[in-house]
Structure formats: C-alpha cells, structure tokens
C-alpha cells in the first residue's frame with residue numbers, strides 16, 4: 001500500500017512554503033501520494049469550523065501530514081464582520097492547529113535547532129573565511145504538547161465547586177477575599193503518563209542521534225508538583241541510559257546560559273509553556289522563524305510544520321518571498337519519522353550547501369539589524385530558494 005501524506009496549506013504563506021517542501025520531497029524521491037485537507041480561517045468563515053471533521057478523519061486515516069500555517073488571531077475587523085452570523089450559532093473561533101494537537105493527542109513536540117554554516121543570522125560567531133569561531137548549536141527540544149498551562153483548563157470567576165476546591169488548599173489564604181470577576185485561575189496539569197512518554201522519546205532520540213546530555217528545563221524548586229513530576233520522571237528514565245548525562249536547569253537560568261554557551265545543550269525536555277518559550281529562544285539563535293522546524297507526534301498521527309505563522313504581511317505578495325527552509329526541514333523530520341533518514345540527510349545537506357554558498361538568500365537572510373521595511377536587493381523568491389535546494393541536493 002502506497003503511503004499517503006495529508007497536505008494542509010492553511011492560511012497566508014502556508015501554501016507557498018508547503019509547495020516548495022513537496023518539490024524537495026519529490027527531488028529526494030520520497031515515495032508517497034499527497035492528499036489535500038482543509039484547515040484555517042477560510043473554513044471558519046465559510047462553515048464555522050477552522051478544523052473540519054473531514055480533515056481530522058483524513059489525518060486519522062493517513063497518519064502523516066505536512067502543515068503550513070494558520071491565522072489564529074484574526075484581525076478584529078474581520079472577526080467582527082462575521083460575529084453576528086457565527087455567534088448566533090454559538091460558534092467560537094479556536095486555533096485549529098492547537099485543536100488538532102488536542103483531538104489527535106499529538107502529545108510530543110520536537111523542535112531541532114541547528115546552526116548552518118554561513119547563515120548570517122547565526123548567533124555564534126563565524127570566521128570570515130568560513131567555519132565557526134565558536135561551537136555551533138545543535139539542540140533538540142522535546143516539548144509536551146497537550147497538557148500543562150496550555151491545556152485550557154481555566155476560569156475567570158470560577159464556579160463555586162471549583163472555588164471551594166481551591167479554598168481548601170492552605171496556600172489559598174491570601175486570595176480568599178478576592179471576589180468573582182476579580183479572580184482568574186489557569187491550571188497547569190501534568191500527568192504521569194505524558195511525563196513518561198515525553199522523557200522516553202527524548203532519551204531514545206538522544207541515544208539514536210548520539211547526544212550526550214539531556215536537560216530538564218522546568219522550575220521544580222518553585223512549581224514543585226508539576227515541574228517536580230517531570231524532573232523526577234526524567235531522572236528515573238535517564239538511569240536506563242548510562243551514557244547520557246541527565247541534569248535539571250531552571251528555565252530562567254537556561255535563558256541566561258544560552259546567551260553564553262548555547263552549544264552545551266543537547267536534548268532539552270520541557271512542559272508545554274516552557275518548551276514553547278525555550279524553543280523560540282533557541283530558534284532565534286540559529287536564524288529565526290525561517291529555520292524553525294517542528295514535529296507534533298502522537299501514538300497514531302504525526303504532523304510536521306514550520307513553527308512560524310501565516311505572516312499576513314507577506315501573504316498577499318504575488319510572488320512569495322518568505323523563507324521555505326523551516327517547512328522543508330519539517331519535511332525532512334517527516335522522513336526521519338518514517339525511517340527514511342538517508343533522504344532526510346540529503347535534504348539537510350542540500351540546505352547546508354545553499355546556505356554556505358550564500359548565492360541564494362530570501363529577504364530574512366539579508367536583513368540588517370534594526371532596519372525595517374526595506375527592499376532587500378538580491379533577495380530571491382520562495383520558489384527560487386526551493387529550486388536552489390533541489391539543485392544542491394543533486395550535487396551532494
């Protein structure tokens with residue numbers, strides 16, 4: 001049976017970066033059929049659901065998907081124009097990719113951050129004649145993707161039974177006189193099952209790819225129950241991997257250390273929110289949104305996506321100019337996931353070659369610090385970047 005990959009372009013620049021990714025996957029002769037699925041703002045507008053059931057069904061059936069981006073904070077004007085019709089039906093807009101992660105229980109998010117030689121956006125210093133002056137970054141973040149502070153279990157003016165449950169906690173004392181609307185509670189729920197699975201995946205990944213260090217990025221000295229559960233789990237599972245050094249760094253301390261020696265980190269394990277934050281910080285150190293790829297992994301389904309959004313500013317360009325590399329790297333992660341590591345490496349080598357040569361650069365790679373709204377001479381289009389990578393793959 002031929003493998004099927006569900007393509008979900010979504011909104012804005014999603015389609016343009018996905019198109020180049022498919023082009024590159026074809027160039028390495030990845031065998032599959034592509035099927036399209038609807039997701040995003042347009043389907044909210046037309047049918048009141050940004051993640052239609054037919055899309056979830058296709059994802060469940062086909063198990064593998066590449067996703068572009070969606071618009072999750074629609075502009076107020078646009079929202080207001082639609083509110084009467086949709087609101088009457090009791091419909092509320094939600095982010096369909098967050099929805100997909102929850103519905104399909106894509107409980108692990110993997111985000112590799114790699115310095116490519118010659119990338120002018122690299123944080124680590126490079127030699128002018130090529131090569132690095134400081135060690136390059138090669139970090140992979142394992143972020144819990146469905147629980148924690150982003151699970152959405154929260155209230156403003158909590159119902160009485162909820163409030164009573166909190167009041168029974170000895171530390172609730174300082175809030176006991178705060179009334180109704182003046183009280184908001186967002187919970188941070190961790191489960192042992194998900195702590196086990198994120199840690200297991202992270203250590204297996206570290207072992208397979210030769211990482212020597214696994215770090216837990218939480219705050220267990222303050223958030224004792226949840227951060228504590230993840231930390232304990234990591235230490236327990238880490239015992240089964242004697243060649244890997246396991247340590248725990250507070251999330252705030254990591255933010256400081258990574259401005260000094262980001263290369264010292266190998267695999268990082270974090271809960272949902274800290275994982276989100278730390279992976280953006282690392283992404284910034286290796287070139288920003290144009291390079292930040294990710295995988296959302298569940299026990300059945302896996303969705304691969306660039307971490308950037310729909311970039312409305314660039315969505316209406318007749319010729320797309322955004323960087324497709326984040327999406328193409330996500331495509332390579334999909335190949336890793338299905339065991340086609342050789343083809344995935346070919347893609348990464350092709351990208352490395354294009355970046356090192358520096359002949360083809362999308363606008364983000366030409367940006368000068370502090371400059372805004374400038375036309376960058378010599379910037380290539382999304383499509384030309386895709387073609388340059390295809391050509392480079394032919395040479396490696």
Ligand code: NAI
Nearest residue numbers: 069070071072073097289290307308309310311322323364
């Ligand atoms: P964004 O990621 O769309 O854009 C932020 C900045 O980075 C912009 O200046 C954009 O032009 C630039 N940028 C993004 N991708 C790029 C690429 N591939 N190459 C070069 N430059 C790139 O984030 P923003 O503007 O905060 O949000 C826009 C919309 O996207 C919002 O509705 C937001 O909610 C949504 N969003 C969706 C995500 C997803 O689909 N997973 C993730 C993040 C935001």
Ligand code: MG
Nearest residue numbers: 276277280307
């Ligand atoms: Mg983020």
